[in-house]
Amino acid sequence: MNIRFDAVPPLDPKVAAFVGGKHAMLIGSAWLPAASGQSLDVIDPSNGRVIAQVPAGDRADVDLAVKAARTAIDGPWSKMVPAERAKLIWKLADLIDANVDMLATLNSYESGKPIGDSRNGEVPFTAETFRYYAGWVTKINGETMTINAPGDWHAYTRREPVGVVGQIIPWNFPLSMLAWKVAPALAAGCTIVLKPAEQTPLGALYFGKLVQDAGFPEGVVNILTGFGETVGAAMAAHPDIDKVAFTGSTEVGRLIARAATGNLKKVSLELGGKAPTIVLGDADIDMAVAGASSAAFFNAGQSCGAGTRFFVHKKIYDKVMSGIAERAEALKLGAGLDPATELGPVVSQQQMERITRLISEGRNDGAEIVTGGARAGDVGYFVKPTVISRTRPDMSVIREEIFGPVACAMPFDDEDLDRLAKDANDTEYGLAASIWTNNLGAVHRLAAKIKSGTVWVNCHNFNDVTMPFGGFKQSGWGRELGEQALQLYTETKTVAIRLP
Numbered sequence: 023m024n025i026r027f028d029a030v031p032p033l034d035p036k037v038a039a040f041v042g043g044k045h046a047m048l049i050g051s052a053w054l055p056a057a058s059g060q061s062l063d064v065i066d067p068s069n070g071r072v073i074a075q076v077p078a079g080d081r082a083d084v085d086l087a088v089k090a091a092r093t094a095i096d097g098p099w100s101k102m103v104p105a106e107r108a109k110l111i112w113k114l115a116d117l118i119d120a121n122v123d124m125l126a127t128l129n130s131y132e133s134g135k136p137i138g139d140s141r142n143g144e145v146p147f148t149a150e151t152f153r154y155y156a157g158w159v160t161k162i163n164g165e166t167m168t169i170n171a172p173g174d175w176h177a178y179t180r181r182e183p184v185g186v187v188g189q190i191i192p193w194n195f196p197l198s199m200l201a202w203k204v205a206p207a208l209a210a211g212c213t214i215v216l217k218p219a220e221q222t223p224l225g226a227l228y229f230g231k232l233v234q235d236a237g238f239p240e241g242v243v244n245i246l247t248g249f250g251e252t253v254g255a256a257m258a259a260h261p262d263i264d265k266v267a268f269t270g271s272t273e274v275g276r277l278i279a280r281a282a283t284g285n286l287k288k289v290s291l292e293l294g295g296k297a298p299t300i301v302l303g304d305a306d307i308d309m310a311v312a313g314a315s316s317a318a319f320f321n322a323g324q325s326c327g328a329g330t331r332f333f334v335h336k337k338i339y340d341k342v343m344s345g346i347a348e349r350a351e352a353l354k355l356g357a358g359l360d361p362a363t364e365l366g367p368v369v370s371q372q373q374m375e376r377i378t379r380l381i382s383e384g385r386n387d388g389a390e391i392v393t394g395g396a397r398a399g400d401v402g403y404f405v406k407p408t409v410i411s412r413t414r415p416d417m418s419v420i421r422e423e424i425f426g427p428v429a430c431a432m433p434f435d436d437e438d439l440d441r442l443a444k445d446a447n448d449t450e451y452g453l454a455a456s457i458w459t460n461n462l463g464a465v466h467r468l469a470a471k472i473k474s475g476t477v478w479v480n481c482h483n484f485n486d487v488t489m490p491f492g493g494f495k496q497s498g499w500g501r502e503l504g505e506q507a508l509q510l511y512t513e514t515k516t517v518a519i520r521l522p
């Protein structure tokens with residue numbers, strides 16, 4: 023399997039100037055180095071080279087950013103009329119669109135994902151998310167109640183911003199994860215301390231510049247770079263942060279939930295997944311093969327909704343498996359910035375080692391490696407798109423979130439929907455699932471039985487800003503996107519008035 027290294031166009035001079043410039047954190051209206059003076063390296067995952075250095079903040083920087091966010095929520099931000107806030111959020115969306123080339127390049131450079139996915143998918147989705155929540159600002163209403171008590175009463179609820187929110191995001195979708203958190207929080211009237219992942223801080227820092235260009239009051243959005251164990255942990259434990267929102271591993275989600283008990287801050291968590299992909303006997307095979315391949319290989323499998331446990335009816339199993347393997351072998355591997363790349367590197371050496379370790383465990387446990395099964399090349403962090411057959415429910419490839427381009431499959435021969443749902447639910451996770459069939463009865467019965475926040479039918483990894491996304495079981499707490507995300511960032515206050 024060849025990896026193209028020679029087809030990366032030179033960086034646009036404006037992008038090169040930003041990447042090569044001195045990076046600082048946005049705190050209030052100032053761009054500051056870490057109080058400790060420390061920095062961390064940002065790596066190009068296609069070759070392992072350092073492309074930039076950003077501040078490695080710690081608790082002192084978190085304190086400063088929280089103060090700035092507190093001042094902003096007590097100040098001009100809370101006094102701004104909703105329509106004015108909506109205009110600012112809309113303007114930010116327009117600036118994201120206007121800077122699509124810069125943002126897409128930064129996104130693909132630091133994460134390794136194909137530039138087409140950033141340029142045509144993630145960045146437009148980011149802008150759309152801000153536009154959608156700009157629309158909500160003027161529609162966050164309370165209710166009036168009819169009271170069950172003698173006398174005259176007027177009772178109503180108010181929806182108020184939860185306050186200063188800490189938002190900790192991952193590297194797999196650096197810009198859309200930012201938008202899923204920042205946009206509804208701004209719409210609700212909160213102020214924000216945002217921490218991008220240490221692997222992908224550049225897009226978030228450029229976003230900070232756009233926040234300033236849009237004209238947000240100082241301190242409404244603060245952006246801290248640094249490691250999870252320092253900046254992230256300090257945010258989770260901070261006594262003056264009212265809510266923390268996190269996307270990442272279930273392991274860190276647990277740490278955050280524990281740390282947040284200090285001041286009982288509100289917590290929302292979007293964690294791991296191990297999505298079942300159920301292909302029934304009547305499925306359109308071409309559609310299922312294309313969809314299941316994309317479920318496993320999109321974003322190099324670094325998606326919490328990725329399809330990783332394929333349950334395929336025995337009568338079409340060989341056809342589906344050979345179709346997925348054929349597609350895997352045809353994928354063009356290369357740097358994210360090469361426009362022809364279909365599968366980029368995974369984000370880091372650590373992730374590459376984790377993925378290849380799990381593949382080896384699958385092999386040692388007796389699964390069949392149909393294709394792939396190892397690192398690709400010896401430069402950068404590429405993993406061959408891998409198809410693993412004849413897996414068993416007890417294998418670590420089936421139990422653990424792999425977060426790499428790996429499809430694991432097992433056949434079934436009895437279309438007993440209760441049994442299928444039981445197998446699909448045999449995981450600690452419950453984020454997403456997909457069903458491939460034209461049998462409407464089976465669709466609705468399975469959709470009701472599967473314990474996951476999203477069930478896709480004849481599609482996978484389909485997210486829309488209107489559709490709530492989040493997990494059952496150990497996949498998290500709360501729902502992002504749609505109207506439901508506003509509940510994560512608002513408190514309901516009841517006002518009951520006995521009329522004189």
Ligand SMILES: NC(=O)C1=CN([C@@H]2O[C@H](COP(=O)(O)OP(=O)(O)OC[C@H]3O[C@@H](n4cnc5c(N)ncnc54)[C@H](O)[C@@H]3O)[C@@H](O)[C@H]2O)C=CC1
Nearest residue numbers: 191192218219249250251254255270271274293326423425
């Ligand atoms: N649900 C999702 O979308 C994601 C799931 N993951 C899962 O996590 C696995 C490991 O990836 P990692 O990058 O190590 O995930 P992670 O959970 O360590 O990192 C995600 C974010 O959490 C921060 N963080 C790390 N430790 C923290 C702490 N103690 N307190 C507060 N914040 C902290 C990181 O700096 C980053 O911003 C992946 O293989 C995958 O299974 C990773 C990224 C996204």
Ligand code: BAL
Nearest residue numbers: 194269324325326327
């Ligand atoms: N974490 C939400 C988007 C995804 O990983 O699929």
